[in-house]
Amino acid sequence: MKISDAYVIVTSPGRNFVTLKIVTDEGVYGIGDATLNGRELAVVAYLEEHVLPALIGRDASRIEDIWHYLYRGAYWRRGPVTMAAISAVDLALWDIKAKAANMPLYQLLGGKSRERVMTYAHCTGRDIDGCLDEVEKHIALGYRAVRVQAGVPGIPTIYGVAKREGERYEPADAELPAEHVWSTEKYLNHVPKLFAAVRERFGDDIHLLHDVHHRLTPIEAARLGKAVEPYHLFWLEDCVPAENQESFRLIRQHTTTPLAVGEVFNSIHDYRELLENQWIDYIRTPLSHGGGLTHVRRIADLAGLYHVRTGFHGPTDLSPVCLGAAIHFDTWVPNFGIQEHMPHTAETDAVFPHDYRFEDGHFLVGEAPGHGVDIDEALAKQYPYKRASLPVNRLEDGTLWHW
Ligand SMILES: O=C(O)C(=O)C[C@H](O)[C@H](O)CO
Numbered sequence: 281m282k283i284s285d286a287y288v289i290v291t292s293p294g295r296n297f298v299t300l301k302i303v304t305d306e307g308v309y310g311i312g313d314a315t316l317n318g319r320e321l322a323v324v325a326y327l328e329e330h331v332l333p334a335l336i337g338r339d340a341s342r343i344e345d346i347w348h349y350l351y352r353g354a355y356w357r358r359g360p361v362t363m364a365a366i367s368a369v370d371l372a373l374w375d376i377k378a379k380a381a382n383m384p385l386y387q388l389l390g391g392k393s394r395e396r397v398m399t400y401a402h403c404t405g406r407d408i409d410g411c412l413d414e415v416e417k418h419i420a421l422g423y424r425a426v427r428v429q430a431g432v433p434g435i436p437t438i439y440g441v442a443k444r445e446g447e448r449y450e451p452a453d454a455e456l457p458a459e460h461v462w463s464t465e466k467y468l469n470h471v472p473k474l475f476a477a478v479r480e481r482f483g484d485d486i487h488l489l490h491d492v493h494h495r496l497t498p499i500e501a502a503r504l505g506k507a508v509e510p511y512h513l514f515w516l517e518d519c520v521p522a523e524n525q526e527s528f529r530l531i532r533q534h535t536t537t538p539l540a541v542g543e544v545f546n547s548i549h550d551y552r553e554l555l556e557n558q559w560i561d562y563i564r565t566p567l568s569h570g571g572g573l574t575h576v577r578r579i580a581d582l583a584g585l586y587h588v589r590t591g592f593h594g595p596t597d598l599s600p601v602c603l604g605a606a607i608h609f610d611t612w613v614p615n616f617g618i619q620e621h622m623p624h625t626a627e628t629d630a631v632f633p634h635d636y637r638f639e640d641g642h643f644l645v646g647e648a649p650g651h652g653v654d655i656d657e658a659l660a661k662q663y664p665y666k667r668a669s670l671p672v673n674r675l676e677d678g679t680l681w682h683w
């Protein structure tokens with residue numbers, strides 16, 4: 281089965297998505313997600329100029345060889361743009377392989393390890409009370425796990441909290457990066473109060489998660505991890521920027537709060553010291569940024585040796601294609617932890633018809649051959665690309681900080 285055509289579809293049904301379609305001479309096609317929030321067209325250019333012309337005529341069944349051709353063959357390795365492009369090709373080829381085998385993707389991976397996939401919801405409020413109301417709503421929807429983020433007094437705009445009550449949170453909300461102001465002290469003083477309030481109102485059974493979004497230094501992260509220990513979090517996410525993996529040694533020495541890392545990683549090499557030293561508990565790299573199934577399953581296998589589990593990134597800036605493939609992976613992977621779930625808009629769901637289902641706080645995998653997600657190309661055309669950038673953060677004195 282040879283690749284006869286490959287093209288990119290850019291659509292913006294509420295937010296931008298980049299989708300790759302690979303077509304074979306036998307008429308079977310596959311779909312991959314190539315969305316890199318705020319840098320979408322860089323991946324489009326990489327695919328169109330450097331990847332797709334070299335795919336035409338290749339045997340679509342040789343996924344492993346094509347992966348290495350694109351990775352080793354580029355000479356320039358790793359990086360989010362390259363790896364998002366490789367991921368999209370890989371997801372589309374696995375979709376083709378599973379369709380050709382007339383099997384849902386999880387069957388090709390090794391079959392079901394579980395019946396359903398536990399998800400966590402985003403609960404955010406302008407203040408602690410607003411956040412508690414959201415937790416209540418999400419428990420009523422059946423969620424067993426919630427990520428809690430609340431506004432911090434004295435910080436006007438903060439990661440994870442919508443600008444206005446009742447609005448959805450979307451960080452890429454301006455053509456050019458919006459400037460936010462950050463205060464570590466105000467944040468560190470406030471967060472333990474949020475967790476105390478959630479446990480006080482909802483008890484011990486619900487899993488609680490929190491995303492620091494890379495803003496602390498290692499010793500500050502250690503302080504936060506210790507401060508929230510009484511509230512036994514499921515995880516504390518991205519507590520420091522993680523280019524320096526060694527930072528986690530210090531954090532781990534001080535706290536038993538479980539740590540999740542990796543939504544901005546794209547290679548197994550980003551994880552090696554973290555895993556081998558048992559400094560983290562969950563890996564977060566999504567299939568659409570970490571080299572697709574071919575590479576992410578190697579990361580998951582390495583993680584499994586160290587009792588580390590998966591907790592894939594799943595905000596709305598990963599398309600339903602990535603989410604659909606992730607649900608197959610989650611259904612199979614032995615060391616599954618949890619799946620992030622931030623519901624897509626109705627417009628997005630219409631552009632990407634899919635057969636996964638959400639029920640009672642869990643995803644249920646579909647039985648259609650492939651990963652079960654398609655794209656309605658005619659509908660996609662009705663939503664043209666709009667430039668959208670992620671914000672930047674500055675300390676109160678104006679210093680540029682991590683967002
Ligand atoms: O969902 C999360 O945990 C995130 O941190 C979301 C990121 O801010 C988002 O994907 C940036 O594009």
Ligand SMILES: [Mg+2]
Nearest residue numbers: 491517518543
């Ligand atoms: Mg995150």
